Amino acid sequence: MLRQEVSLDGKDVPYLYGVDVTEELVGALADLAVTADLVLLVTDREVTVHAEPVARGLAKAVRVAVFTVDAGEQRKTLSLVEDIVEFAIRQGASRSTVVAAMGGGMVGNVAGLAAGLLFRGIRLVHLPTTPIAAFDSVLSVKQAVNLSGGKNLCGTYHAPSLIACDLRWLTSVPHGQMLTGLAEMAKNVLAVVPTRRHALEQALGRLADEPAAALLELLDIGCTAKAPYLRTDPRERREALVFEYGHTTGHALEFVSQGRINHGEAIAWGMLVAAEISHTLGHLDRGDLALHHQVVGRLRLPPAAAGPGGLDRDRIRAVLARDNKRGYLPCAPDEVPMVLLESVGRVVTGDHGCPLVPVPMDLAMSVLDTVVGAAPGATLVRAGSGLERLGTV
Amino acid sequence: MLRQEVSLDGKDVPYLYGVDVTEELVGALADLAVTADLVLLVTDREVTVHAEPVARGLAKAVRVAVFTVDAGEQRKTLSLVEDIVEFAIRQGASRSTVVAAMGGGMVGNVAGLAAGLLFRGIRLVHLPTTPIAAFDSVLSVKQAVNLSGGKNLCGTYHAPSLIACDLRWLTSVPHGQMLTGLAEMAKNVLAVVPTRRHALEQALGRLADEPAAALLELLDIGCTAKAPYLRTDPRERREALVFEYGHTTGHALEFVSQGRINHGEAIAWGMLVAAEISHTLGHLDRGDLALHHQVVGRLRLPPAAAGPGGLDRDRIRAVLARDNKRGYLPCAPDEVPMVLLESVGRVVTGDHGCPLVPVPMDLAMSVLDTVVGAAPGATLVRAGSGLERLGTV
Numbered sequence: 106m107l108r109q110e111v112s113l114d115g116k117d118v119p120y121l122y123g124v125d126v127t128e129e130l131v132g133a134l135a136d137l138a139v140t141a142d143l144v145l146l147v148t149d150r151e152v153t154v155h156a157e158p159v160a161r162g163l164a165k166a167v168r169v170a171v172f173t174v175d176a177g178e179q180r181k182t183l184s185l186v187e188d189i190v191e192f193a194i195r196q197g198a199s200r201s202t203v204v205a206a207m208g209g210g211m212v213g214n215v216a217g218l219a220a221g222l223l224f225r226g227i228r229l230v231h232l233p234t235t236p237i238a239a240f241d242s243v244l245s246v247k248q249a250v251n252l253s254g255g256k257n258l259c260g261t262y263h264a265p266s267l268i269a270c271d272l273r274w275l276t277s278v279p280h281g282q283m284l285t286g287l288a289e290m291a292k293n294v295l296a297v298v299p300t301r302r303h304a305l306e307q308a309l310g311r312l313a314d315e316p317a318a319a320l321l322e323l324l325d326i327g328c329t330a331k332a333p334y335l336r337t338d339p340r341e342r343r344e345a346l347v348f349e350y351g352h353t354t355g356h357a358l359e360f361v362s363q364g365r366i367n368h369g370e371a372i373a374w375g376m377l378v379a380a381e382i383s384h385t386l387g388h389l390d391r392g393d394l395a396l397h398h399q400v401v402g403r404l405r406l407p408p409a410a411a412g413p414g415g416l417d418r419d420r421i422r423a424v425l426a427r428d429n430k431r432g433y434l435p436c437a438p439d440e441v442p443m444v445l446l447e448s449v450g451r452v453v454t455g456d457h458g459c460p461l462v463p464v465p466m467d468l469a470m471s472v473l474d475t476v477v478g479a480a481p482g483a484t485l486v487r488a489g490s491g492l493e494r495l496g497t498v
Numbered sequence: 499m500l501r502q503e504v505s506l507d508g509k510d511v512p513y514l515y516g517v518d519v520t521e522e523l524v525g526a527l528a529d530l531a532v533t534a535d536l537v538l539l540v541t542d543r544e545v546t547v548h549a550e551p552v553a554r555g556l557a558k559a560v561r562v563a564v565f566t567v568d569a570g571e572q573r574k575t576l577s578l579v580e581d582i583v584e585f586a587i588r589q590g591a592s593r594s595t596v597v598a599a600m601g602g603g604m605v606g607n608v609a610g611l612a613a614g615l616l617f618r619g620i621r622l623v624h625l626p627t628t629p630i631a632a633f634d635s636v637l638s639v640k641q642a643v644n645l646s647g648g649k650n651l652c653g654t655y656h657a658p659s660l661i662a663c664d665l666r667w668l669t670s671v672p673h674g675q676m677l678t679g680l681a682e683m684a685k686n687v688l689a690v691v692p693t694r695r696h697a698l699e700q701a702l703g704r705l706a707d708e709p710a711a712a713l714l715e716l717l718d719i720g721c722t723a724k725a726p727y728l729r730t731d732p733r734e735r736r737e738a739l740v741f742e743y744g745h746t747t748g749h750a751l752e753f754v755s756q757g758r759i760n761h762g763e764a765i766a767w768g769m770l771v772a773a774e775i776s777h778t779l780g781h782l783d784r785g786d787l788a789l790h791h792q793v794v795g796r797l798r799l800p801p802a803a804a805g806p807g808g809l810d811r812d813r814i815r816a817v818l819a820r821d822n823k824r825g826y827l828p829c830a831p832d833e834v835p836m837v838l839l840e841s842v843g844r845v846v847t848g849d850h851g852c853p854l855v856p857v858p859m860d861l862a863m864s865v866l867d868t869v870v871g872a873a874p875g876a877t878l879v880r881a882g883s884g885l886e887r888l889g890t891v
Contacts, residue, residue: 142825183583187576187652194647200825222652224822225640225733247618254587259580259615261654340618429617432535432593 106130107321109328112336114246114264122239122270122324124317127155130269131162134205134230137267138167141203141228145193147216149176149208152234155274156207159232163205170196176211178364181250183259189219203228203266209235209282210242210368214260217248221263229265234274236286236320237368240327243268247341255427256356262340272320283312284404285369288351290323291400292376293330296350299450301326302400309403342433347452347460349430350444351376354473357424358413366412373401374413374477381472382464383445383453393449409477422470436463443469499523500714502721505729507639507657515632515663515717517710520548523662524555527598527623530660531560534596534621538586540609542569542601545627548667549600552625556598563589569604571757574643576652582612596621596659602628602675603635603761607653610641614656622658627667629679629713630761633720636661639732648820649749655733665713676705677797678762681744683716684793685769686723689743692843694719695793702796735826740845740853742823743837744769747866750817751806759805766794767806767870774865775857776838776846786842802870815863829856836862 106126110117121133138144144163148156150173163169172192174185193202204227206216213231220229233239249260275283287309294305308322334345341348355375358366366374380397383389406412430442434455440463445453452460499519503510514526531537537556541549543566556562565585567578586595597620599609606624613622626632642653668676680702687698701715727738734741748768751759759767773790776782799805823835827848833856838846845853 183576183580187580190576190652191645191647194645194651194820197820199820200822202825222654224651224825225642225653225655227825249618252584252587254584258587258617259583260618261615262618427587427590427592429593432595432617432620 111244111268111328111332112339113244114262114339116264118265118268120243120268120270120328122272124272124320127158127271127273128162130232130271131159133267133269134159135163135166137228137230138163138203141167141201142199143168143170143197143202144205145189145196145198145202146171146205146207147189147212147219148173149212149234150174151176152208152274154277155234155271159205159207174208174212174215176208178211178251178256178359178368181211181214183250183252185215186218186222186250189215190223193219193223198223198227200224200227203230205230205232207232207234209233209238210285213238213242214248215250217263217265218250218260221248221261226263229263231265231268233268233270235278235282236275236323237282237289238286239270239272239275240286240323241289241331244327244331244335245341246339251360255424255429256360258429270324272317272324275320276316280405282367282369284406285367285372286323287404288369288372288376288401290326291404292348292350292372293326295376295380295397295400295449296347296444296446296452297330297450298326301329302396305400306403343459346430346433347444350446350452351379353425353428353430353441353443354378354421354469356428357421358416360424361416361420362413369404370406370412373404373406377401377476378469378473379443379445381476382443382468383447385468385472386445386462386464388445388447388453390448393446396449413473413477418470418474421473422466425466425469430461433457433459434461434463439466440464441466441469504637504661504721504725505732506637507655507732509657511658511661513636513661513663513721515665517665517713520551520664520666521555523625523664524552526660526662527552528556528559530621530623531556531596534560534594535592536561536563536590536595537598538582538589538591538595539564539598539600540582540605540612541566542605542627543567544569545601545667547670548627548664552598552600567601567605567608569602571604571644571649571752571761574604574607576643576645578608579611579615579643582608583616586612586616591616591620593617593620596623598623598625600625600627601631602626603631603678606631606635607641608643610656610658611643611653614641614654619656622656624658624661626661626663628671628675629668629716630675630682631679632663632665632668633679633716634682634724637720637724637728638734640734644753648817648822649753651822663717665710665717668713669709673798675760675762677799678760678765679716680797681762681765681769683719684797685741685743685765686719688769688773688790688793688842689740689837689839689845690723690843691719694722695789698793699796736852739823739826740837743839743845744772746818746821746823746834746836747771747814747862749821750814751809753817754809754813755806762797763799763805766797766799770794770869771862771866772836772838774869775836775861776840778861778865779838779857781838781840781846783841786839789842806866806870811863811867814866815859818859818862823854826850826852827854827856832859833857834859834862
């Protein structure tokens with residue numbers, strides 16, 4: 106079992122991980138829960154096969170109650186959080202209770218928000234079972250749910266006390282979820298750590314045959330990119346906004362498609378749009394633009410026609426107009442705040458010291474049209490890249 | 499217009515107040531909102547007469563949207579908070595939006611939690627219109643709603659940017675709401691600042707004829723008692739738990755009666771119970787116990803029969819077993835954590851450095867029976883104490 110310390114909201118949180126280490130992770134969780142009257146294990150129906158051994162092992166040390174959710178972006182609501190907290194209280198939860206979130210990013214968010222709200226904050230443990238959760242979303246104290254008007258508009262900050270991941274859990278996820286994690290890693294490489302580009306490409310290449318080594322590498326890319334920012338900007342309101350790269354049009358595509366375009370796919374399209382806008386505005390050069398297409402091309406996206414091609418432009422525009430980065434900087438109603446790149450690994454810093462630039466809405470929409478319209482399937486889909494599904498570790 | 503600085507979550511928050519100062523307060527609020535795209539005024543239908551001039555004055559400077567709630571403890575839910583945040587987003591709220599909570603403690607809590615959750619925290623202004631809100635609940639960063647299982651089980655910490663109160667707003671509140679504020683002030687005197695006992699009694703005596711002077715005095719007692727604790731323990735998890743005095747059985751009475759016994763009345767009964775338990779366990783002496791009855795007697799409580807006399811004991815016991823102070827200290831299932839007094843103004847400090855003591859549930863229940871059963875109307879109700887309703891300033 107390996108261990109890293111991650112700075113989250115000013116405290117060093119242990120991240121324990123490895124391959125086939127569930128038993129050791131359960132031991133660490135039981136140690137943490139020695140002062141708890143109850144562990145509330147919030148989990149996703151899809152990962153029952155991994156959650157059962159955890160619940161069984163924990164139950165030897167502490168009372169365990171399991172709340173199972175049907176994961177899915179459209180169920181990431183305050184109502185579901187209310188169901189979780191009501192269930193917790195019925196099960197006798199107190200201030201000493203530990204909430205363990207076992208699943209992907211959605212489970213981490215709803216359980217994380219529930220833990221943040223119960224008694225105004227009780228202990229939280231993340232047990233990520235998807236790449237996006239393991240490499241990216243657990244490395245944050247931001248917890249949020251969606252409102253009718255947009256993604257992640259309602260939430261709080263709540264740091265976990267422990268993160269623990271058996272990389273074995275990640276090897277059975279469907280391609281769409283795998284893609285999500287990989288798209289965030291592509292974002293990290295393009296926006297923050299371009300020196301890790303070859304490591305990323307190598308990991309992508311090894312995923313099918315040597316998934317253990319590849320997943321360890323990907324986790325390392327995630328931690329390397331995020332760790333310094335989490336230390337200096339734990340609430341991700343200033344320099345850490347760089348991790349919103351690709352997330353402006355990305356979130357709009359994901360939201361308007363009601364999740365048909367998954368998060369990773371949406372972010373991948375969003376990065377191509379952001380790169381093209383960066384280029385149009387005289388920042389990113391052609392070479393770095395081509396690099397975007399090369400890196401994103403490794404992600405094996407569905408073709409545009411199956412992706413954002415058919416979405417309602419007016420709804421996308423309306424969601425962009427409510428983007429949750431609005432308000433970090435003065436932004437006219439016909440502008441949308443975006444992270445843009447000067448070059449790979451270097452953001453355009455706006456007037457207000459944060460990496461956000463107000464982009465004219467018409468420009469954002471026309472570039473979106475161009476990118477989605479122009480992107481030939483051949484550019485974005487590489488047949489036989491070996492990522493279709495993962496083998497076993 | 500007067501001004502105090504109150505330390506809330508580590509920042510000095512201006513508290514502006516006075517009599518007939520609405521126009522100046524609106525000016526201060528407009529100054530704060532100069533960077534806001536929207537002020538969301540959350541208010542209680544009962545205070546429309548005070549809210550309308552505020553909304554009208556503010557609308558000259560900034561876009562204003564009004565969300566009116568029917569106040570009431572039973573509507574202090576996460577669902578109502580969801581309605582508020584959904585409304586805010588439909589109105590175009592962004593990170594720069596200001597939420598203004600105008601009403602009593604319930605409005606402050608639901609609007610405060612909504613402000614804490616929108617975009618993970620946007621600016622909040624408190625415009626308290628009841629004594630409990632003005633003298634007590636705005637002097638806290640705790641925001642919470644109730645769950646089916648108990649009061650204030652779900653919430654977060656969120657500090658206001660400004661507190662502003664025209665004491666004129668307080669003079670039209672019904673006696674029940676006035677009582678609530680006065681009970682918390684009685685608590686402050688008994689548990690924290692016994693030297694202010696005569697000031698409290700004088701203010702109570704002047705309320706009918708000189709309400710302006712009396713309300714200024716009461717506000718001062720609230721600030722004097724709480725300010726040092728808010729500075730050293732802003733999240734009220736250690737020494738500031740003293741302000742939970744009377745709140746253990748008090749909350750249970752309020753919750754089980756579904757608000758028929760209002761907060762102030764419940765806290766008053768709760769203090770008599772806590773004092774009797776303190777005495778039974780060898781702490782508080784007879785003189786200080788009598789002082790409790792004297793001070794609480796000034797509050798003109800309804801007689802026991804109209805109060806907690808008829809409530810279901812089993813339900814009270816069940817609510818006590820889930821009290822939200824549980825978990826601050828090891829507490830057996832048949833014990834309930836309570837603030838007890840050594841003498842007036844001095845808490846019993848438990849083994850864990852916080853002012854909570856595990857009290858056997860059977861003792862708490864039998865003292866509750868005794869206090870409620872034994873308290874003759876004559877002890878608790880002083881006819882003609884002049885508090886029945888307030889005159890005009």
